[in-house]
Amino acid sequence: MIAAMRIFCLLQVIWLATCSGSRSRNWAHHGASMFADLTTVEMKAVRAYLHGIPDMKLTNARDGTLKKNSILLIELHVPKKVEALRALDNGQAKPPREARVVVQFGNQTKPNITEYIVSPMPYPNSHRVNHFKAGKPISFDSRPKTNVEDAHIYNFLQRAFAKANNFLLETTGGFSFTNCSKWCLTFIDVAPRGLGPGERRTWIMLHKSVDGFFLHPVGVEVLINHQDLDPNKWTVEKVWYNQMYFNGVDHLVEKYESGELEIVKLPNHNTDDLFSTYMPRGQSNTPTNIYGPKLVEPQGPRYRVDRNFVEYAGWSFAYRVSSSTGIQIFDLRFNRERIAYEISLQEAISFYSGDTPAGMQTKYIDSGWFMGSSSFELASGIDCPEIASFVDLYHYQDSDKPVRYRNALCIFEMTTAMPLRRHFDSNLRGSYNFYGGLENTVLVLRTTSTVYNYDYIWDFIFYQNGVVEAKISATGYIHGTFFTPNGLHYGTKVNQHLLGNLHTHLIHYKVDLDISGRQNSLETLNLEFVNFTNPWSPKNSVVQSKLRRTEHKTERSAAFRFGKTLPRYINFYNPNKKNKWGYQKGYRIQFNSHAHSVVPRGSPEEKGISWSRYPLAVTRYRDSEGASSSIYAQGDPWEPVVNFEDYINNEDIVNKDLVAWVTVGFLHVPHSEDIPNTATPGNAVGFFLRPFNFFDEDPSLSSRSAIIVRPVKDGKSHIQRWTPDVVGHCVTDKPFYYNGTYAEV
Numbered sequence: 001m002i003a004a005m006r007i008f009c010l011l012q013v014i015w016l017a018t019c020s021g022s023r024s025r026n027w028a029h030h031g032a033s034m035f036a037d038l039t040t041v042e043m044k045a046v047r048a049y050l051h052g053i054p055d056m057k058l059t060n061a062r063d064g065t066l067k068k069n070s071i072l073l074i075e076l077h078v079p080k081k082v083e084a085l086r087a088l089d090n091g092q093a094k095p096p097r098e099a100r101v102v103v104q105f106g107n108q109t110k111p112n113i114t115e116y117i118v119s120p121m122p123y124p125n126s127h128r129v130n131h132f133k134a135g136k137p138i139s140f141d142s143r144p145k146t147n148v149e150d151a152h153i154y155n156f157l158q159r160a161f162a163k164a165n166n167f168l169l170e171t172t173g174g175f176s177f178t179n180c181s182k183w184c185l186t187f188i189d190v191a192p193r194g195l196g197p198g199e200r201r202t203w204i205m206l207h208k209s210v211d212g213f214f215l216h217p218v219g220v221e222v223l224i225n226h227q228d229l230d231p232n233k234w235t236v237e238k239v240w241y242n243q244m245y246f247n248g249v250d251h252l253v254e255k256y257e258s259g260e261l262e263i264v265k266l267p268n269h270n271t272d273d274l275f276s277t278y279m280p281r282g283q284s285n286t287p288t289n290i291y292g293p294k295l296v297e298p299q300g301p302r303y304r305v306d307r308n309f310v311e312y313a314g315w316s317f318a319y320r321v322s323s324s325t326g327i328q329i330f331d332l333r334f335n336r337e338r339i340a341y342e343i344s345l346q347e348a349i350s351f352y353s354g355d356t357p358a359g360m361q362t363k364y365i366d367s368g369w370f371m372g373s374s375s376f377e378l379a380s381g382i383d384c385p386e387i388a389s390f391v392d393l394y395h396y397q398d399s400d401k402p403v404r405y406r407n408a409l410c411i412f413e414m415t416t417a418m419p420l421r422r423h424f425d426s427n428l429r430g431s432y433n434f435y436g437g438l439e440n441t442v443l444v445l446r447t448t449s450t451v452y453n454y455d456y457i458w459d460f461i462f463y464q465n466g467v468v469e470a471k472i473s474a475t476g477y478i479h480g481t482f483f484t485p486n487g488l489h490y491g492t493k494v495n496q497h498l499l500g501n502l503h504t505h506l507i508h509y510k511v512d513l514d515i516s517g518r519q520n521s522l523e524t525l526n527l528e529f530v531n532f533t534n535p536w537s538p539k540n541s542v543v544q545s546k547l548r549r550t551e552h553k554t555e556r557s558a559a560f561r562f563g564k565t566l567p568r569y570i571n572f573y574n575p576n577k578k579n580k581w582g583y584q585k586g587y588r589i590q591f592n593s594h595a596h597s598v599v600p601r602g603s604p605e606e607k608g609i610s611w612s613r614y615p616l617a618v619t620r621y622r623d624s625e626g627a628s629s630s631i632y633a634q635g636d637p638w639e640p641v642v643n644f645e646d647y648i649n650n651e652d653i654v655n656k657d658l659v660a661w662v663t664v665g666f667l668h669v670p671h672s673e674d675i676p677n678t679a680t681p682g683n684a685v686g687f688f689l690r691p692f693n694f695f696d697e698d699p700s701l702s703s704r705s706a707i708i709v710r711p712v713k714d715g716k717s718h719i720q721r722w723t724p725d726v727v728g729h730c731v732t733d734k735p736f737y738y739n740g741t742y743a744e745v
């Protein structure tokens with residue numbers, strides 16, 4: 001088909017421009033599959049291949065024992081950029097599809113975690129070890145917690161607290177682990193799991209197992225050492241209760257039974273107290289017998305989706321949802337011209353403060369909690385509009401078969417209910433010369449991650465004028481701890497026994513910009529005040545701003561720290577391509593963020609999140625610097641296998657393939673309105689990529705949704721439009737109407 005296309009192009013010399021356009025579109029379309037997530041057939045083939053290697057001695061991941069060799073993760077291994085570009089830019093053969101597999105070898109004297117690249121799909125016959133930069137091995141203790149381990153933790157807690165049953169029943173108002181039927185306890189574990197490398201000891205909070213259990217801590221926290229692969233060898237190292245520490249459950253029970261323990265009795269559980277639930281309450285002032293506004297597509301969708309290839313209003317891109325890190329887009333083009341090779345979510349963290357040991361210990365690094373595969377079903381009409389295209393996702397993580405996440409991604413076009421541009425050209429005499437306007441519709445690509453308590457909503461938004469927005473909205477339950485008076489330094493009392501702990505959310509993105517090609521440079525624009533003698537009135541002076549451009553020549557000079565103000569404009573441009581006005585074609589990164597560092601540099605866990613030092617760092621593209629974090633950062637933030645700081649040195653970044661690493665985020669001081677859930681309004685951050693002299697004029701001029709109205713004689717107006725006169729009866733059966741006169745009444 002491609003060959004036929006080429007011959008067709010040769011014949012159509014006159015139409016060369018158009019034809020090479022459609023050729024590049026075909027290559028983009030064809031190449032998108034290189035970035036498509038593994039199919040279930042491919043996942044099963046990878047599993048069968050590895051399970052067929054006798055030396056690996058692989059067993060099922062869901063088998064009860066921890067002392068086993070099993071697959072933890074299978075996902076797409078994206079091709080090398082140069083190889084992918086050969087297919088995307090020259091129509092050459094696509095590289096073979098490969099899988100990345102994480103295997104835990106637990107059934108051997110020195111357990112380890114090894115990553116393999118398995119290829120080719122769909123009939124794999126070879127594997128090689130996937131090395132991290134500098135060949136750093138992955139520490140076994142840094143592995144993410146699996147379902148099996150989680151079940152063992154629950155059983156362990158049940159056993160460990162059996163002798164504390166009376167204590168639990170009395171202090172929690174009837175909740176327990178042992179023989180509970182209605183009122184059971186459950187737990188929340190926090191991470192990191194220790195204070196240094198090689199540890200696996202976790203602070204755990206006991207909670208009531210009721211709707212919204214995150215908001216129901218009972219005030220008992222316990223430190224368990226679960227490093228041994230034999231759960232019978234696990235130990236309780238500490239217990240915290242009512243602001244006191246005990247050297248184990250026995251110690252606590254002893255004090256309790258001897259009456260020396262001061263207890264805080266929770267009242268009997270009140271099933272009428274709905275505070276942690278979604279049950280409506282309070283006076284409603286909105287009619288319930290009719291629906292509110294909804295999105296409609298009166299004549300059907302205007303975007304096209306073919307598997308993971310999407311086209312809309314001049315845009316095209318491929319997408320995937322990595323099981324380890326989440327949403328990614330590739331080969332982003334506008335009018336066939338590439339703007340970015342990859343924009344991908346890398347990591348999300350929330351670092352907490354607290355008065356209880358679990359509160360102090362909570363530094364969540366979410367890719368270690370299966371952030372990527374926690375993309376659960378989206379509700380039509382709430383999570384995405386009813387008209388959206390919903391897509392199932394498949395993940396193979398901590399399971400023995402691919403798991404289908406129904407309707408986990410959605411794509412839709414929506415109106416922003418704002419004009420993209422408009423002007424009323426008054427004639428200053430009660431009428432107008434013209435009115436011009438263009439509605440603002442955008443395409444949205446959306447997934448979510450529910451990482452335990454929190455729900456993150458991940459959007460990429462494509463505007464008609466060449467702007468792309470990456471946006472993350474946070475909702476879900478807050479992570480709270482048992483209330484103590486001293487806790488007020490670290491949060492807010494949001495219920496009788498509940499402290500909402502303060503924390504900062506940071507999100508990291510990789511933005512591999514390729515502005516009209518791989519050769520790019522970075523400049524920042526600032527203003528400085530100048531003061532000079534006024535040329536037309538020498539006794540006065542002119543004070544105004546002057547533009548100062550700074551070219552950043554090395555990675556180090558392009559690593560912008562938190563604490564210093566970012567330059568006003570950050571422009572990535574192609575020094576070899578100019579627009580009509582002689583400017584080098586560029587795109588800006590514009591932040592929408594209120595982020596700050598979460599811990600000072602040099603503090604123990606900070607090394608594992610060294611990317612969080614920089615709202616923006618720009619590095620030269622390297623295949624070996626593909627990701628800024630890893631699923632092991634949570635388990636070992638002290639000696640991480642991926643240390644982002646290593647990516648920054650004095651490499652030259654002028655006229656090179658550049659990657660922008662962007663950190664956005666916000667401080668969250670919980671407040672009473674976070675109950676039952678943190679709400680999305682005002683709780684979204686992200687960044688925009690905006691053309692900066694990339695085009696010769698606003699590219700949304702190609703939109704035929706514009707309307708121009710001019711008055712004609714006798715109070716009539718002449719409407720120029722390129723879309724149907726009437727929207728469609730499901731929206732309105734009246735044609736567009738514009739008057740334009742303004743008169744006193």
Ligand SMILES: *[C@@H]1O[C@H](CO)[C@@H](O)[C@H](O)[C@H]1NC(C)=O
Nearest residue numbers: 057058059065067068069107
């Ligand atoms: C662990 O390895 C031993 C020795 O190879 C083997 O007998 C046993 O079945 C393995 N256990 C599991 C759960 O695979």
Ligand SMILES: *[C@@H]1O[C@H](CO)[C@@H](O)[C@H](O)[C@H]1NC(C)=O
Nearest residue numbers: 056105108111112113114137
């Ligand atoms: C990890 O274990 C596997 C399987 O036994 C072995 O092949 C590999 O060499 C080990 N890796 C390291 C770094 O020890």
Ligand SMILES: *[C@@H]1O[C@H](CO)[C@@H](O)[C@H](O)[C@H]1NC(C)=O
Nearest residue numbers: 162163165166177178179180
């Ligand atoms: C729990 O139930 C079992 C079986 O009915 C019983 O043997 C045991 O004593 C009960 N334990 C407690 C603490 O009530």
Ligand SMILES: *[C@@H]1O[C@H](CO)[C@@H](O)[C@H](O)[C@H]1NC(C)=O
Nearest residue numbers: 530531532533540541542543
């Ligand atoms: C500008 O320069 C003039 C002449 O030196 C000086 O008098 C004036 O204070 C300056 N204005 C500002 C705002 O610095």
Ligand SMILES: *[C@@H]1O[C@H](CO)[C@@H](O)[C@H](O)[C@H]1NC(C)=O
Nearest residue numbers: 714715716717738739740741
């Ligand atoms: C606009 O309103 C004026 C005053 O009400 C009226 O005379 C005129 O006919 C209207 N024009 C159109 C296009 O409806």
Ligand SMILES: [Cu+2]
Nearest residue numbers: 503505668678
């Ligand atoms: Cu928060």
